[in-house]
Amino acid sequence: MLGATGRLGRSLLPRLQARGCHVIGVSRTRPSETAERGSGWVCADLTESSRWPQVHGLLRQLLGHQEEVVIIDLVLDRVSVTSMRQSITAATRFVVRTRQLLTDEGLAVRVLAASTTAVLAPRGLRTPYSAAKRRQAFAYARLDAIDLVLLPQLGDVEPITNSPGDAGSSVSGSCSYEAAAGALHEISLEPAQRSLWILGADVPHQSASPAPADIPGAIRSAVAARTAGRDSPAAHRQASHQRLALLPASVRVRVDHHGAPAQLLRPFERRLRMPRARTVIAGNKQPAPDPSEVNRAHRP
Incomplete structure (x- = not known):
C-alpha cells in the first residue's frame, strides 16, 4: 500500500487487517505504533528511484510465499504543485515497475489505484493536479488487471448513514475518508480485470446556486x-x-467534474479503452451491472 500513512491509508489499513490480509505499507515516514502492528513496513521516498532495487528487495522478503498481490496506490499528494507532480509520477512508475517484477516471478498481481473525478475536467478547467492524475490514469489503463477508482473530494465531513455503522458522505457530494476507505475495501473484494469505478455520494452532487459572474x-x-x-x-x-x-x-x-456527468465520463472511458464505469455508493455497494454491459469495450 503506497501512501499508507496518509489519511486515506490510515482509514483503509485496519479494514484490510481485519479481513486477514497481509498488508505491507510503503511511506516516507514511520507509521504509528498501532498502524505498524500486524503489518510489514518499508520506509522510502519513491521519488529517489536509485533506492528502488533496495525497496523491491525488502518487499520481496516481506511478501514471503504469497502468490497473489494487490498493489494499492493511495498517493494523493497536494502539498505543492512541484511535490505533487514528483510524487504522482514516482508512484506511477514504481507501481508499474513493481507489478512487472512480481509478474515475472509468477505472482498474480492486481493494481487498485485511488484517483479523482478531477481527471474528468475539460482542458480549460484542469488544474496541475487533475492533469497529473489524468496522465497517471492513462498509464494504469494499459495494465491488464487494474481497478481505477475516481474519488470525489475527501474531507472531514459528518457522515450520513443508511444504517448503523455505514459510512456516508456530505450533501455537497464530498465524502469522508472513512467512507472512501469503505468503498475501496468493497472494491478490493472484486476480482479485477480492467475496471473503472466512480465513488458516488449517497446524496448526489449538486452544482452551486447561480451567482453573478465575477x-x-x-x-x-x-x-x-x-x-x-x-x-x-x-x-x-x-x-x-x-x-x-x-x-x-x-x-x-x-462540465463540472465533481458530479462526474456522462458528458465527461463517456469520453474518458473511451480514451482509457475501458468498460463502462461502475458506481459504488459510500456505505452501500451497488449490485454489479449486467455482465454484457460491463464487458462491452468502448472504442474511439
Missing part, C-alpha cells in the same frame, strides 16, 4: 495561479472554480 475575480485568480500561486494547488483550484462559475448553469452542470 469576471474581475476570475481574472485575479487566474493571474495569481500563474504568478505568486503557481506552486500552490489551492490557487489553481480557486482559479478553476472561478472559471467554472462564469459559465451558464446549463453548461456548468455538463
Whole structure:
C-alpha cells in the first residue's frame, strides 16, 4: 500500500487487517505504533528511484510465499504543485515497475489505484493536479488487471448513514475518508480485470446556486495561479472554480467534474479503452451491472 500513512491509508489499513490480509505499507515516514502492528513496513521516498532495487528487495522478503498481490496506490499528494507532480509520477512508475517484477516471478498481481473525478475536467478547467492524475490514469489503463477508482473530494465531513455503522458522505457530494476507505475495501473484494469505478455520494452532487459572474475575480485568480500561486494547488483550484462559475448553469452542470456527468465520463472511458464505469455508493455497494454491459469495450 503506497501512501499508507496518509489519511486515506490510515482509514483503509485496519479494514484490510481485519479481513486477514497481509498488508505491507510503503511511506516516507514511520507509521504509528498501532498502524505498524500486524503489518510489514518499508520506509522510502519513491521519488529517489536509485533506492528502488533496495525497496523491491525488502518487499520481496516481506511478501514471503504469497502468490497473489494487490498493489494499492493511495498517493494523493497536494502539498505543492512541484511535490505533487514528483510524487504522482514516482508512484506511477514504481507501481508499474513493481507489478512487472512480481509478474515475472509468477505472482498474480492486481493494481487498485485511488484517483479523482478531477481527471474528468475539460482542458480549460484542469488544474496541475487533475492533469497529473489524468496522465497517471492513462498509464494504469494499459495494465491488464487494474481497478481505477475516481474519488470525489475527501474531507472531514459528518457522515450520513443508511444504517448503523455505514459510512456516508456530505450533501455537497464530498465524502469522508472513512467512507472512501469503505468503498475501496468493497472494491478490493472484486476480482479485477480492467475496471473503472466512480465513488458516488449517497446524496448526489449538486452544482452551486447561480451567482453573478465575477469576471474581475476570475481574472485575479487566474493571474495569481500563474504568478505568486503557481506552486500552490489551492490557487489553481480557486482559479478553476472561478472559471467554472462564469459559465451558464446549463453548461456548468455538463462540465463540472465533481458530479462526474456522462458528458465527461463517456469520453474518458473511451480514451482509457475501458468498460463502462461502475458506481459504488459510500456505505452501500451497488449490485454489479449486467455482465454484457460491463464487458462491452468502448472504442474511439
